[in-house]
Amino acid sequence: MRKILLSIVKNKCPKCLKGNFFIYSNPYYNCFFHRGEILKKCSNCNFEYELEPGFFWGSMYVNYALSVFFGIIIFFVSYFILKIESIIFIIILISLGLLLLIPFTYYLGRLIWLNFFA
Numbered sequence: 001m002r003k004i005l006l007s008i009v010k011n012k013c014p015k016c017l018k019g020n021f022f023i024y025s026n027p028y029y030n031c032f033f034h035r036g037e038i039l040k041k042c043s044n045c046n047f048e049y050e051l052e053p054g055f056f057w058g059s060m061y062v063n064y065a066l067s068v069f070f071g072i073i074i075f076f077v078s079y080f081i082l083k084i085e086s087i088i089f090i091i092i093l094i095s096l097g098l099l100l101l102i103p104f105t106y107y108l109g110r111l112i113w114l115n116f117f118a
């Protein structure tokens with residue numbers, strides 16, 4: 001469990017925890033300047049990250065779950081803590097929040113998906 005968490009949090013290979021998975025560990029930098037590309041294989045142990053063709057399409061399920069999770073958090077914060085009562089404004093806040101989080105959920109989604117199967 002600790003190994004999985006370290007791999008996800010530190011952007012490392014799930015097998016050896018030494019080589020990077022994404023080129024850069026900053027999801028926003030990686031998304032905007034490198035189109036979210038991942039490395040083909042681990043630079044340390046040569047583990048191929050794409051286990052089969054189209055393997056990372058499945059990470060959309062994780063991405064979706066993360067987006068729902070963050071959407072619920074934004075709702076609770078805006079409704080219960082910030083005391084915003086306009087549901088339209090809350091929906092706008094959730095939409096903007098999820099738009100800003102796209103690189104982060106993309107990044108986490110792929111790392112979590114790979115760790116399910118590696």
Ligand SMILES: [Zn+2]
Pocket residue numbers: 013014015016017018019042043044045046047
């Ligand atoms: Zn490795």
